[in-house]
Every structure is written in structure tokens, then in C-alpha cells.
Amino acid sequence: MREKTAKILILLIGLAAAAALICIGFLSGAISLPVFSCSDAPSETEPDLPLVPKMPIKGQLSVYFIDVGQGDAAVLISPSGKTMLIDSGESIYANRVQKFLQTLGVERIDLLVGTHSHSDHIGSMPRIIKGFETGGYITTAEDIESDYSSAVETALNEKGVPIRKVWCGDIVEWDEECGITVISPILGCEYSQYDANDGCLMLRIEYGETAFIFTADATVHAEQLSMFHNEKELFKANVLKVAHHGSTTSSSIGFLETVDADIAVISVGASNPYGHPDFDILSRLNSAGCSVVRTDERGTVAAFSDGKSVTIEYQKPER
Numbered sequence: 001m002r003e004k005t006a007k008i009l010i011l012l013i014g015l016a017a018a019a020a021l022i023c024i025g026f027l028s029g030a031i032s033l034p035v036f037s038c039s040d041a042p043s044e045t046e047p048d049l050p051l052v053p054k055m056p057i058k059g060q061l062s063v064y065f066i067d068v069g070q071g072d073a074a075v076l077i078s079p080s081g082k083t084m085l086i087d088s089g090e091s092i093y094a095n096r097v098q099k100f101l102q103t104l105g106v107e108r109i110d111l112l113v114g115t116h117s118h119s120d121h122i123g124s125m126p127r128i129i130k131g132f133e134t135g136g137y138i139t140t141a142e143d144i145e146s147d148y149s150s151a152v153e154t155a156l157n158e159k160g161v162p163i164r165k166v167w168c169g170d171i172v173e174w175d176e177e178c179g180i181t182v183i184s185p186i187l188g189c190e191y192s193q194y195d196a197n198d199g200c201l202m203l204r205i206e207y208g209e210t211a212f213i214f215t216a217d218a219t220v221h222a223e224q225l226s227m228f229h230n231e232k233e234l235f236k237a238n239v240l241k242v243a244h245h246g247s248t249t250s251s252s253i254g255f256l257e258t259v260d261a262d263i264a265v266i267s268v269g270a271s272n273p274y275g276h277p278d279f280d281i282l283s284r285l286n287s288a289g290c291s292v293v294r295t296d297e298r299g300t301v302a303a304f305s306d307g308k309s310v311t312i313e314y315q316k317p318e319r
Contacts, residue, residue, distance in 0.1 A: 049299065051099065052100065053300055053314055053315045054304070058079075058081075060079055063076050063077075065241065065267055065295060065300065066295075068096065068097065069272075070090075070245060071087070071090050071120035071269070072241075073093070074086040074214065074267075076205070079175065080176070083109050083111070084110060085112050086113040087216070088124045089124055090124060091124045093124050094124035098132075107133065108133040110136070113201065114137065114139040114152055115214070115217070116144075116197065118148070122152050125152045129155040130159075134159065137156050138172060139163070140165065140166065141165040143196060143200075144199070146196070167186070167187040168185060168230065180204070180206075181206075183202045183234060184200070184202035195219070197217035197250075200222070202215050204237065210308065213239070213261070215244075217249075220251075223254075223255040224252070232258060235258045238305070239265065240263070242267075246266045247281070248281060253284055256285065257288055259288075263290065263303070265303075271296075297316070299315030300314075300315040
């Protein structure tokens, strides 16, 4: 019994000594813990990659789909220099979005758009509001309140920014040369009271003979309601911002065929846990004749419209 007790004491003394050595290693810096990071967390831009693929072209509509991982954020510069920010990504991307705007020379956001109350769309917006003069804010009239939307509203009220909640058919003033039409949600229609994606804001932005459709995270249900209550021509577009990062909850075959876009931009995080974009959605986009561009593959995507056609630039060159 005494021999067994002695062995246990020796073992405990050895463990204590080892623990002491490890603590000394940490304190001296000789030993460090490995750093683990989420694949969707923001990282510094690679040294050989520009933050902005190409600067805005005067006299054209410049649209930037910023790489904010598994989220949405788009900056628009009108032909006359007016600015718009549609969503802003998670809060961890606030610095990236701010730096992007500053690189473009933006000092004032003439129109700020929050499509719905999810954090991957408006999480960093309070920081953006505090950092930039803002002319006005629009959001869906069907939104479901969240801690994130409350934080945005607080930041807007603190700076005295006017808030407008819009419905399908509303016209949003921004630039005389560009038309903005709300295509969802529909006043009088029923949307989910639990899923903010269902009643999120969908916009059509026109410049000359070209158009962009911004779908946020709109569901198939929302797509169907919008197509039923609007003229088919209202959906025709050169560029489609694919809904919900390429999830099967969105992008029905009928909707994609109606939009008939040349270019489909998917804002999505690399190696995200949801499997976005879904293979079925990529297949549908291909069948609809869309050229697909993904932020997880090409980084920030820029689209430039001269009023007749749209050209695309990328942060990351094709490999």
C-alpha cells in the first residue's frame, strides 16, 4: 500500500513539474497556442490584389459586390457621383466595408438600404452610419424586428437620418439618370412572421437600357408573389444578384427565366457550412443562360454600365 502511494506521489510531482514548465514557456513566449479562425472571417487583402477591382467610371453606373464572406454588401456609384450602399455584411466586416468606401473616395452615402433584419446583411451597418454622413435610409415595410435592426434604427435616429419603409411599386429617388423601383414586398400579401427573408426588400435599378435586380434573401414564395403582381418586363435585367447566397430557398426556375440575366452574381463565403451555392441553383443558372460570378472565387466583383451594356471586373483574376 505504501509502495502504491509513493508511486502516485511521484506521478503527481512529475505532472506538477511538467505543468510548471509549460506555464514558464507560455510566459516567456517560447510556447504559444495555435490560432484557429473561421473560414468566413475577414482577412487582409492579398498583397498583389487591389481592394477595389477598378475605380468608378465617370458617366457610368458603377456597382461593386463587396466580398463580405457569407453575407451581402453592394456599393453603387451613379453616373453623376451619387452613392448608395445596399446592405453591409456581418459586423466583423465593418472595417472592410468602411475601407472600401474610403478607397472609392466616398464621404457621404446618399442612400443607405437595409434589405431585412438579418445580421449577415445589416450587422455592420451601425458602424457605417456612425462613420459616414447619410442622406436617407430605406428598408422593407414587412421586416421582422431583430436586435440588429433595432441597433440600426438607433444609430439612424442618433444622427437624424430619415427612415422610409417601402412596398412594391414605390419609386426611390437617388439619381435623375437612374430609376429605382421596389418589386417586393407586396402590400396586402401575407409573408412569414418568422422568416425575415420572405418579406425582404427586392429592388430593380435601371440605367439607360440596362438593369440590375437585387434580391437580398427573397424566398421562392416572395418571387412568385412579386411576379404575379408585376409586369414581366419589370424583371428583365442584365445582372442578377442571386438570392440567399445560392440557397435552394430561392431562385426558382420560373423567376430565373423571367429575369433572363446575362450575369448572375453570388455573394457567398468560402467553405461556408451551408453548402452555398447549392448545385441545383448553379445548374438552374446555367440552364437560364447566366454567366455565374462568385465572390468566394473572384473576391469583390465590379459591374460597369454605360447605359447600353455591362462589363465586369474582378478582384481576383481567373485561375
